[in-house]
Amino acid sequence: MRGEKSCPNCKRWNNAEEVHCIYCGAELFEKERQVKENLEANPDPFKIPLVKIDSKDGYLLIFGKRMIQLVQIVFFGILSLLLWIASILPG
Ligand SMILES: [Zn+2]
Incomplete structure (x- = not known):
């Protein structure tokens, strides 16, 4: 038995499949899908969003x-060091 899921729009019950x-x-499952997509878009919240260097950029631009x-x-x-310090501090 997979259970039922209420429609976010009309609130009627549907088969969860x-x-x-x-x-x-x-x-x-729009909400669930959006959460999943957000997770896939940002798999690692601590990943550094570095500036992309384009191979077409000029020398000065690449340097900058x-x-x-x-x-x-x-x-x-x-x-991350501050977060780490904050996490080991009591309270
Ligand atoms: Zn509906």
Whole structure:
């Protein structure tokens, strides 16, 4: 027995194996799907969103972006260190 799922739109009960509401056609697991998609889009919340270096960028632009990346790495390093200190402190 898989159970039932109430439609987020019309609140009627559907078989949980249905993807769309059989009464109004709304997506039954829209919220679950969005949560899943968000997780897939951001698999690691602590992953550093570094500036992308394009191979078409000019020399100065690449240099500038590398400097930004360095700052980002240092910044996130300090941030994770602070989080780590905060997590080991009592209270
Ligand atoms: Zn419905």
